[in-house]
Amino acid sequence: MRDIREFFLGIWHLLQGMYVVMLNFIRPKVTEQYPENRGKVFPAERMRGELVMPHNEANQHKCTACGICEINCPNGTIQVISKKEVDGATGKEKKVLDRYLYDVGSCTFCSVCTISCPQDAIEWSRNFEHAMFTRAKLVQRLNKEGSSLAKKEKVEKES
Ligand code: SF4
Ligand code: SF4
Secondary structure, three states: HHHHHHHHHHHHHHHHHHEEEEEEOOOOOOOOOOOOOOOOOOOOOOOHHHEOOOOOOOOOEOOOOHHHHHHOOOOOEEEEEEEEOOOOOOOOOOEEEEEEEEEEOOOOOOOHHHHOOOOOEEEEOOOOOOOOOOOHHHHEEEEOOOOOEOOOOOOOOOO
16 A cells, blocks of 8 residues: 555656656746857846956056055955156155056955955956966956056045
């Protein structure tokens, strides 16, 4: 008697499984055909693809080379390399950004760097295609060649 009950129970479970299979067979497909649909994939706004340093049309960025992001990064993913330059207006030496290096291969995308940056000089882009043949190519320079520090716009106080 027990064997007959288990036999019909098995058939019932088999039919339940077949029902789910048939249901998904006729449902519209939601799987992304990547990379065939490259250019049509739009990741969410908040996606952390890779770190970038925005530059304005005059090739200026907001990084003061303070190194706070480098100190706070838990993985040593960032290297802020600075140099000294003589300020034309004051004649004094000042520290400026030479190269900002970011190794996407060791980044955990925790965003501690962007949160701790006092200048909002770095942010996330949604580019997620990082595949390379060598690890060395994962190290990117974020400040563009010949770029400089953007002057801060003075906020005029209302009298
Ligand atoms: S997201 Fe995190 S791991 Fe990546 S560079 Fe910023 S602080 Fe470092
Ligand atoms: S990105 Fe921000 S925190 Fe990092 S060195 Fe530049 S100004 Fe400082």
